[in-house]
Amino acid sequence: MYKTDIEIAQENEMKPITEIAAGLGIDDKYLESYGRYKAKVDPKLISDRNGKQGKLVLVTAITPTPAGEGKTTTTVGLADALKLTGRKVVVALREPSLGPVFGIKGGAAGGGYAQVVPMEDINLHFTGDMHAIGAANNLLAAMLDNHIYQGNSLNIDTRRITWRRCVDMNDRQLRNVVDGLGGRTNGVPREDGYDITVASEIMAILCLSNDLTDLKNRISRIVVGYNTEGKPVTAGDLKAQGAMTALLKDAIKPNLVQTLEHTPAFVHGGPFANIAHGCNSVMATKMALTLGDYVVTEAGFGADLGAEKFFDIKCRAAGLKPSAVVLVATVRALKSHGGVAKEDLSKENIEALKAGMPNLMQHISNMKDVYGLPVVVAVNAFPTDTEEELRVVRDTVLEAGVKSCIARHWAEGGKGAVELADEVVRLCEEEDGSDNFRFSYDETLPIEEKLRLIATKIYHADGVVFTGAAKKDLKALVENGFDKLPVCVAKTQYSFSDDQTKKGAPKGFDITVRNLKVSAGAGFIVALTGDIMTMPGLPKVPAAEKIDVDADGVISGLF
Numbered sequence: 001m002y003k004t005d006i007e008i009a010q011e012n013e014m015k016p017i018t019e020i021a022a023g024l025g026i027d028d029k030y031l032e033s034y035g036r037y038k039a040k041v042d043p044k045l046i047s048d049r050n051g052k053q054g055k056l057v058l059v060t061a062i063t064p065t066p067a068g069e070g071k072t073t074t075t076v077g078l079a080d081a082l083k084l085t086g087r088k089v090v091v092a093l094r095e096p097s098l099g100p101v102f103g104i105k106g107g108a109a110g111g112g113y114a115q116v117v118p119m120e121d122i123n124l125h126f127t128g129d130m131h132a133i134g135a136a137n138n139l140l141a142a143m144l145d146n147h148i149y150q151g152n153s154l155n156i157d158t159r160r161i162t163w164r165r166c167v168d169m170n171d172r173q174l175r176n177v178v179d180g181l182g183g184r185t186n187g188v189p190r191e192d193g194y195d196i197t198v199a200s201e202i203m204a205i206l207c208l209s210n211d212l213t214d215l216k217n218r219i220s221r222i223v224v225g226y227n228t229e230g231k232p233v234t235a236g237d238l239k240a241q242g243a244m245t246a247l248l249k250d251a252i253k254p255n256l257v258q259t260l261e262h263t264p265a266f267v268h269g270g271p272f273a274n275i276a277h278g279c280n281s282v283m284a285t286k287m288a289l290t291l292g293d294y295v296v297t298e299a300g301f302g303a304d305l306g307a308e309k310f311f312d313i314k315c316r317a318a319g320l321k322p323s324a325v326v327l328v329a330t331v332r333a334l335k336s337h338g339g340v341a342k343e344d345l346s347k348e349n350i351e352a353l354k355a356g357m358p359n360l361m362q363h364i365s366n367m368k369d370v371y372g373l374p375v376v377v378a379v380n381a382f383p384t385d386t387e388e389e390l391r392v393v394r395d396t397v398l399e400a401g402v403k404s405c406i407a408r409h410w411a412e413g414g415k416g417a418v419e420l421a422d423e424v425v426r427l428c429e430e431e432d433g434s435d436n437f438r439f440s441y442d443e444t445l446p447i448e449e450k451l452r453l454i455a456t457k458i459y460h461a462d463g464v465v466f467t468g469a470a471k472k473d474l475k476a477l478v479e480n481g482f483d484k485l486p487v488c489v490a491k492t493q494y495s496f497s498d499d500q501t502k503k504g505a506p507k508g509f510d511i512t513v514r515n516l517k518v519s520a521g522a523g524f525i526v527a528l529t530g531d532i533m534t535m536p537g538l539p540k541v542p543a544a545e546k547i548d549v550d551a552d553g554v555i556s557g558l559f
Contacts, residue, residue: 093267101124137166159190327377336356338356350392356504
């Protein structure tokens with residue numbers, strides 16, 4: 001009988017988190033348990049381990065399709081396979097957001113027999129990090145509006161406030177609001193809005209900070225708006241950084257859990273890759289690198305978004321040098337890029353598969369030629385894949401000098417990804433890319449040039465077009481000295497272009513930048529393209545309709 005992800009997770013017998021920690025050599029003095037199966041780990045462990053460094057492996061994917069690719073599942077399955085074959089390995093993943101959990105995408109704890117557990121906790125409240133981030137974000141919003149109400153000594157221009165409130169839920173009703181209504185005692189009326197918590201700059205700051213001091217300094221640099229003279233006003237000007245950091249003092253500590261096969265896993269931080277930088281925290285990654293010989297991490301959505309930001313933002317900020325890349329693909333998704341409708345993906349279609357292969361090949365080229373890293377393609381297998389379809393994938397990627405491995409971790413756990421694990425080890429030991437690793441652009445270049453290089457080298461676009469509003473934003477960023485920061489492109493995840501209907505590897509298009517804003521605390525410029533939104537909405541039939549809990553507190557319907 002077919003078992004759902006949550007049923008598989010609930011049947012698993014977890015080990016006490018103290019036992020998982022002991023297996024990594026983590027002393028009890030660093031551990032703060034949240035029940036029997038979750039714990040936060042004191043960041044002091046990183047410096048106390050004397051700089052030991054394992055090999056860093058990034059798992060990324062082709063451009064997402066409705067068929068699904070299984071990137072997190074592959075990350076977990078690969079780690080379990082490395083452990084099964086005797087390697088000391090640690091996983092580093094992002095935390096799920098409640099918006100997708102209750103919306104259409106579902107959770108982010110893997111699937112089948114390649115999951116992190118306790119699955120229900122991880123997908124719901126976990127250790128409270130999301131709530132702490134939302135509270136810190138909204139404290140700053142409250143202090144900003146209170147400052148204006150109490151006399152506005154900083155001369156903040158209420159028409160140029162850039163700081164928005166946030167909530168960890170897909171709620172389109174809150175995208176644009178007018179608040180401060182009801183008379184003078186209820187504040188100053190103004191246009192406002194909400195972002196989803198994972199799009200908050202606080203999330204980005206938490207994930208890029210090296211310690212509490214760095215976190216507080218970054219928070220103080222947050223630009224909340226501009227004064228009547230056009231100069232930026234910061235969280236430091238509002239004296240908010242101390243209280244905000246106090247709210248985040250526990251949230252900054254990495255969360256330790258385990259996979260179904262008891263592989264240790266850090267699940268910490270959760271920025272989306274289409275509207276933010278899409279990687280788990282620097283602290284969790286660095287902690288994992290001090291504990292394991294191999295660290296398997298992932299970046300959100302396709303490699304044009306998640307991997308690009310992982311390399312150009314996270315690795316640049318943290319001084320990380322990855323050794324190898326795993327690029328996840330499915331036959332079904334490649335056929336989708338070849339024009340096959342979702343309901344027909346189970347049927348063999350060699351021509352459509354070949355038509356969709358350029359998407360995979362472009363991602364391979366980007367990883368190898370732009371970033372200088374060795375690649376293996378993980379073909380996340382489905383029962384409907386035919387031998388001929390798998391042969392086409394294998395032979396095509398082999399022409400690019402890359403090996404593909406059929407991975408069956410979803411159905412078989414770690415033993416289904418042993419071939420992939422062996423190839424990853426070979427790449428790390430024989431073709432280690434850390435010495436050749438490079439960025440796609442120099443951060444000191446002008447903003448326009450950085451965007452042009454991302455667009456032409458990664459998306460394979462013809463160039464970049466700036467709207468009138470974006471040109472005004474660009475001028476202001478340069479005038480205020482923010483032009484030397486890296487760039488975080490907010491773009492649809494469904495295409496290399498900024499038009500989600502363009503599948504495969506489109507050519508002959510420009511990327512249109514409609515707005516630019518600074519995330520001075522996080523340390524990057526955000527470029528908004530297409531119709532990307534920082535507050536998603538729920539679908540016609542939300543996943544929340546199928547989630548339930550019985551009288552004993554057992555949850556069902558999560559996936």
